[in-house]
Amino acid sequence: xxxxxxxxxxxxxxxxxxxxxxxxxxxxxxxxxxxxxxxxxxxxxxxxxxxxxxxxxxxxxxxxxxxxxxxxxxxxxxxxxxxxxxxxxxxxxxxxxxxxxxxxxxxxxxxxxxxxxxxxxxxxxxxxxxxxxxxxxxxxxxxxxxxxxxxxxxxxxxxxxxxxxxxxxxxxxxxxxxxxxxxxxxxxxxxxxxxxxxxxxxxxxxxxxxxxxxxxxxxxxxxxxxxxxxxxxxxxxxxxxxxxxxxxxxxxxxxxxxxxxxxxxxxxxxxxxxxxxxxxxxxxxxxxxxxxxxxxxxxxxxxxxxxxxxxxxxxxxxxxxxxxxxxxxxxxxxxxxxxxxxxxxxxxxxxxxxxxxxxxxxxxxxxxxxxxxxxxxxxxxxxxxxxxxxxxxxxxxxxxxxxxxxxxxxxxxxxxxxxxxxxxxxxxxxxxxxxxxxxxxxxxxxxxxxxxxxxxxxxxxxxxxxxxxxxxxxxxxxxxxxxxxxxxx
Amino acid sequence: xxxxxxxxxxxxxxxxxxxxxxxxxxxxxxxx
Numbered sequence: 001x002x003x004x005x006x007x008x009x010x011x012x013x014x015x016x017x018x019x020x021x022x023x024x025x026x027x028x029x030x031x032x033x034x035x036x037x038x039x040x041x042x043x044x045x046x047x048x049x050x051x052x053x054x055x056x057x058x059x060x061x062x063x064x065x066x067x068x069x070x071x072x073x074x075x076x077x078x079x080x081x082x083x084x085x086x087x088x089x090x091x092x093x094x095x096x097x098x099x100x101x102x103x104x105x106x107x108x109x110x111x112x113x114x115x116x117x118x119x120x121x122x123x124x125x126x127x128x129x130x131x132x133x134x135x136x137x138x139x140x141x142x143x144x145x146x147x148x149x150x151x152x153x154x155x156x157x158x159x160x161x162x163x164x165x166x167x168x169x170x171x172x173x174x175x176x177x178x179x180x181x182x183x184x185x186x187x188x189x190x191x192x193x194x195x196x197x198x199x200x201x202x203x204x205x206x207x208x209x210x211x212x213x214x215x216x217x218x219x220x221x222x223x224x225x226x227x228x229x230x231x232x233x234x235x236x237x238x239x240x241x242x243x244x245x246x247x248x249x250x251x252x253x254x255x256x257x258x259x260x261x262x263x264x265x266x267x268x269x270x271x272x273x274x275x276x277x278x279x280x281x282x283x284x285x286x287x288x289x290x291x292x293x294x295x296x297x298x299x300x301x302x303x304x305x306x307x308x309x310x311x312x313x314x315x316x317x318x319x320x321x322x323x324x325x326x327x328x329x330x331x332x333x334x335x336x337x338x339x340x341x342x343x344x345x346x347x348x349x350x351x352x353x354x355x356x357x358x359x360x361x362x363x364x365x366x367x368x369x370x371x372x373x374x375x376x377x378x379x380x381x382x383x384x385x386x387x388x389x390x391x392x393x394x395x396x397x398x399x400x401x402x403x404x405x406x407x408x409x410x411x412x413x414x415x416x417x418x419x420x421x422x423x424x425x426x427x428x429x430x431x432x433x434x435x436x437x438x439x440x441x442x443x444x445x446x447x448x449x450x451x452x453x454x455x456x457x458x459x460x461x462x463x464x465x466x467x468x469x470x471x472x473x474x475x476x477x478x479x480x481x482x483x484x485x486x487x488x489x
Numbered sequence: 490x491x492x493x494x495x496x497x498x499x500x501x502x503x504x505x506x507x508x509x510x511x512x513x514x515x516x517x518x519x520x521x
Contacts, residue, residue, distance in 0.1 A: 075494050085502050089509030196491065212490040224490055226497045268513070271506060279502035280495075287491050 002312060005321045006149045012325035013332070020180060044260045050273035052257040053091065055185035057084060057248065058281060059334040060141035063188075063327055064308070065389035066282055069236070070289030071303035072388075074215075074223025077289065079237045080390055081282025082226075083244035085275045090249045092271035096258030098411060100267060101485060104259060107252050111403075114410040114475055115420045122424055123403050124349045128342035132375055133396040135342070138335040139165065139376075139383035145328045148308040155384045162380035165335040169372055180333060188326035192284045195323055198315050199291055208287065214294040223290065239394050239451040246455065247400035250407055253337075304386065339379075343371025391448075395435065398451045402427035402458040409466055409474070416471030423462040430457040 044052075061080065069077035104110055112120040142161025143154045150157070204210045215223045222229045228237070248254060261267045292298045292306035301309050308327075312320045347367040352359045359367075406420045433439045434450040441447070475481050 078494065078498055082498070082501060082505070085505050086509075089506060093509055093513040200491070208490040224493065226494060226501070271510070275506045275509075276499075276502050279498065283491075283495050283498045287494060290490070 002149050005312060005317060005324065008317075008321035009145075009149060009325040009328060012321070013329060016180070016184065016325075016329060020183065043262055044257065044266070045262060046266045046269050047273070049257050049261045049266055050270035051186075051277070052182055053088060053096075053254060053270060053274040054277035055182055055189075056253050056257070057087075057251075057278065058185050058188070058330060060138050060331050061389055061393045062281060063285060063330070064141050064144055064304070065137075065393060066285035067289040067292070067307035068303045068388060069390045070286045071293050071306070073228055073232045073236050074220070074290065075226045075286050076228035076232045076237060077390070078226050078282040078286045079240050080244070081279045081285075083241045084248075084282075085279040086241060087245045087248050087254075088275040088278060089271060090245055091254050091258065092267050092274065095249045095407075096255065096261075096267045097264050099255045100258050100261055100264055102481075104255070107250055107255055110411075110475075111407065114407070114415050115417045119406075119417060119420050119424070121349060121353075122421070124345050126399055126403075126424075126428065128345040130396050130399050131338045131342045131345075132379065133392065135335065135338040135375060135379040136382040137387075137389055137392050137396075138331050138338060139379045140386060140389065141331040142328065142335065143383060144304055144308060145324055145331065148305060148312055149324065154304060154386060158383040159380050162376050162383070165332060165339065166373060166376045168332045169336045169339055180329070184326050184329045184333070187322065188330055189281060191319065191323040191326055192281070192288070194319055195311060195315055196284050196287055198319060199288065199310075202314050203291070208291065211291050211294040215290070235446065235448050236390075239448070240390070242401070242455050243394040243397035243451045246404045247397035250400065250404050303388075339372045339376055340368070342375055343368045346371050394451055398431055398454045399428065401451070401454050402462070405458050405462045409462055411475045413474045414466045414469075414471040415473070415475060416466065416469045419462065419465035419469050419471065422465055423458055426461045427454050427458040430454060 062084075066077045066080055069080065099107065099110075102110060108120050108124060111123055139158050139162050140154065142164060143156075143158030146152065146157035146160055146164075147154045152160070200207050212224055215221060222232070227233065258267050261270070288311070289307050292310040293303075295310065298306040298310045298313075308324070311323055315323070347364045351367060352364060356363075402424045406423050410420065431450055431454045434447070434453045440449065440453075445453075472478065
């Protein structure tokens with residue numbers, strides 16, 4: 001048990017999360033009273049939009065997921081970050097501009113406008129499932145951090161982590177999570193850069209030459225190239241790029257800063273800061289992961305714990321504590337968001353809409369709380385099976401691939417509710433069959449290719465269906481859109 | 490090792506960003 005570091009990390013969480021959250025809430029309340037509070041959005045300047053875009057998507061997968069994946073695919077694990085670079089380009093030049101232009105508040109709003117309430121409900125249900133899946137990954141992340149500091153197993157850590165996560169949702173609240181994330185991500189980014197410098201200084205010769213030599217000696221020089229080898233590019237890299245770009249480009253977390261930007265030009269310019277800032281983060285994570293695997297004393301701990309154990313053992317205690325604390329804060333804030341979101345969808349979109357339209361506010365709040373506890377307990381149980389983090393994330397993201405394409409086609413080309421529903425159902429069916437039956441083996445393809453299979457079916461049904469079926473012209477070509485933009489000014 | 494990975498990644502990241510920006514401009518011009 002590393003008591004000193006554990007106490008420092010818990011102190012950071014309490015002071016940072018509860019303290020700053022409380023201070024921000026007070027500030028917000030004061031602004032409300034003075035009447036200075038301008039509609040939170042539609043006024044953010046370029047640097048704030050850029051940094052928010054780059055850092056809101058930094059969570060467990062970017063940190064612990066890349067540490068772990070570099071164990072299997074080497075430096076090519078950086079493609080998880082590079083996929084986010086492509087994603088940010090698509091957001092800043094496409095979907096982000098659209099949501100700003102249409103003055104949306106949530107993304108499902110536009111799905112209902114384009115295809116009606118049934119599509120919105122279907123997507124809402126699947127999104128809740130995906131969010132629950134991400135919750136299990138975040139629970140595993142808290143488990144790894146706690147296990148590093150206490151000497152418990154990751155499974156025990158995941159159970160304690162789930163309880164800590166529930167406490168976080170209850171005590172920290174949700175309103176200020178965005179700002180907390182941003183400040184914490186800056187601490188985490190600087191901590192990671194410092195960690196790489198300190199690690200290099202501790203290695204023989206004061207640089208990473210010994211790490212390179214160890215991979216060369218093991219006959220694995222491809223582990224040091226971001227292009228890996230052909231097999232890694234075809235499976236991991238392709239799946240990661242497709243899954244990240246075509247699911248996250250419609251993610252509410254990324255759309256929010258775009259909706260709040262001062263104008264479309266602000267979003268376009270933000271790309272030049274947001275994309276590199278997010279992309280380069282992965283380089284530091286990959287180098288730490290590769291170094292941990294090259295050192296026998298940490299290699300023995302396995303892919304999930306080696307890197308964090310090395311950081312605790314090799315860095316000065318203040319830096320190790322700061323880094324682990326910022327990792328934990330990042331994971332807990334994502335935990336809170338992904339615990340609250342499915343509980344809210346369950347209460348609002350299912351319970352209230354379908355069963356009890358007259359439900360009171362107090363009844364719904366109680367239901368959300370019960371939902372958070374239920375989803376968190378289930379997440380603890382699933383997290384104990386410890387799937388590889390990035391593989392799990394890619395699988396989860398693949399469920400949202402058809403949502404992206406249905407939306408893009410509906411906005412730019414043609415709107416047909418039947419084609420939209422058929423695309424969603426076909427893609428989800430193939431994803432399920434690919435993952436849980438012998439279909440890939442029967443086709444003579446890899447079982448890991450579910451992302452590629454989902455994309456192929458999505459494109460086939462969505463493009464083929466739109467070509468053949470009747471439908472209204474794309475929303476951007478409709479009179480409704482022109483009048484909406486004219487009113488928005 | 491770190492320098493190689495860093496340079497490869499930065500070249501790729503800036504290349505993707507610049508390519509995206511050029512494509513965006515080309516689409517804007519085509520749409521007038």
